Amino acid sequence: MNDYFKLTDTVYDITEKYPEAKELLISHGFEQLKNDLMRKTMGKTISLETALKSRKINPELFGQKLAERIEQGRYAAGTGLSEMKKESGAEIRVEGVLPCPIRIPLLERLEGWLKENSELAARTDYDLKAASMGLDTAKERVLAAGGDAGKLSDLYLSAGFDLFFDRQLMGRYREAGVFEDISGLARLNPDFENERINLKDPLGQYTIIGVVPCVFMVNTAVLGDRPFPSGWEDLLSPEFENSISLPVRDLDMFNALTLHIRRFYGKDGVEKLGRNLLSGMHPAQMVKSGRQQQAPAVSITPYFFTQMLDAQSPLVPVWPKEGAIISPIFLLTKGSAREKVKPFVDFLFSKGVGELMALNGKFPSTNPLVDNGLRPDQHFLWLGWDYIHENDIGALIRETEHDFFAAAGREQL
Structure with missing residues (x-):
């Protein structure tokens, strides 16, 4: 599975060798590992796989996540990126998560830019994690702010909807007018501002620098005599019951997917998709699953x-x-910090960063100067700003998750 550990290795051996494993296991409910004596005694008697199964956690998905975290830590140590984290109580604070496929090249570019702008770098703290590590830390800080916008970071960067729109999190500050789109762009890339779609926030609060498109792959070896699906509605058919895999642990993508299904196909569509769920595989596993007998259609x-x-x-x-x-990959900036964070916004909206996203990561950019290399038929499905502004997206995510997993007949992950 990876070059670092086996799922059959003991919890003790893995946590002893990789501190990242201990942190990740604790974050998944293994609180007893905080007690080092218990980790050394009980941990020697149980394998990682058995421990994970005891809590109904998918061992392969957890293993992939842990391997990614170990890889990122080693790369950071070797390059001096230090996980792209700096905590010194500086004047400016930048925070967020980056899509894993482009995180390292984007951090390298950002590191180079900070070296060229050393005075700005000295005034800035930052915490930019891989998307696989989640937004828990950012959410904790937002909750700890207790409604005081002055305690928020000056700039946030992340894909997904829950952090930025949940009224228990950023939503309360959005409604108070704390955030402002300071990109200065009159128009977005025509791929995202046309008769079908417009990603420009009409309220001038949120900025979208790019998107993570969600598509699907059909396994022709498993499809059988079922009609070849060509769209989302086809996947809601009873013919695909217990036949579809989707990344339920990639919360940004999972929430975006189920929200859109609810928006365009209603609660009934969410339940149909839930009934058709076969597994919650990581995308990399999906690619490898093509020749497995139990592979999804x-x-x-x-x-x-x-x-x-x-x-x-x-x-x-x-x-x-x-x-x-x-x-969407959102960029959220405090209006009160406009002058301080404008250089960062300009950097993230630069043509170079846009091309890196579009070409290296296949994450199309909203920068109007970037050629995303899309065919005319490669367009997008978007919730729409009216739908976002008229709903409590955080509450809707929780309700949609409940409906999906209830229909799937399994516990929420």
Whole structure:
């Protein structure tokens, strides 16, 4: 599975060798590992796989997440990126998570830019994690702010909806007019501002620098005599019951996917998708699953992972006819910090960063100077700002998750 550990290794051996494992296990409910004596005694008697199964945690998905965290830590140590984290009580604070496929090249570019702007770097603290590590820390800080906008970071960067729109989190500050789009762009890339879609926030609060498109892959070796699906509505058919894989642990993508299904196909559509769930595989596992006997007939995945297919794979990528569902990469800046953070916003909206996203990560950019390399038929499905502003997205996410997992007949993950 990876070059660091095996799922059959003991919890003690893995946590002894990799501190990241201890942290990740504790975050998944293994509180007893905080007691080092218990970790050394009980941990020697149980394998990682058995421990995870005891809490109904998918061992392979957890293993992938842990391997990514170890990899990132080693890369950071070798390059001096130090996980791209600096805590010194500086004047400016930048915070967020970055999509894993482009995190390292983007951090390298950011590190170079900070070196060129050393005075600004000295005045700035930052905490930029991989998306796989989640937003828990950022959420804790927002909750701890207790309604005081002065305690928030000056700039946030992340894909997904829950942190930025949940009224228990950023939503309360949005309604108070704390945030402002300071990109200065009159128009976005035509891929995202046309007769079908407009990602420019009409209230001038939120900025979207790019998107993570969600498409699907059809396994022709498993499909059988079922009609070849060409769009989202096809995947809600009873013919695909217990046949679809989607990344339920990639919360940004999962929430974006289920929110869009609810927006366009209603609660009934969410329940149909839940009934059709076969597994909650990581996208990289989906690509490898093509020749497995129990493989899903359809795997819903970020577009990036379709680029991993080889010519012999039975998996056929499909850009849905209704459009690829998108998880926007939001840039959220405090209006009161406009002058301080404008250089960072300009950097993130630069043509170079936009091209890195579009070309290296297959995450199309909203920068109007970037050619995203999309075909005319590769358009997008978008919730719409009216829908976002008229609903409590955080509450809607929780309700939609409940409906999905209830229909799937399993506990929420």
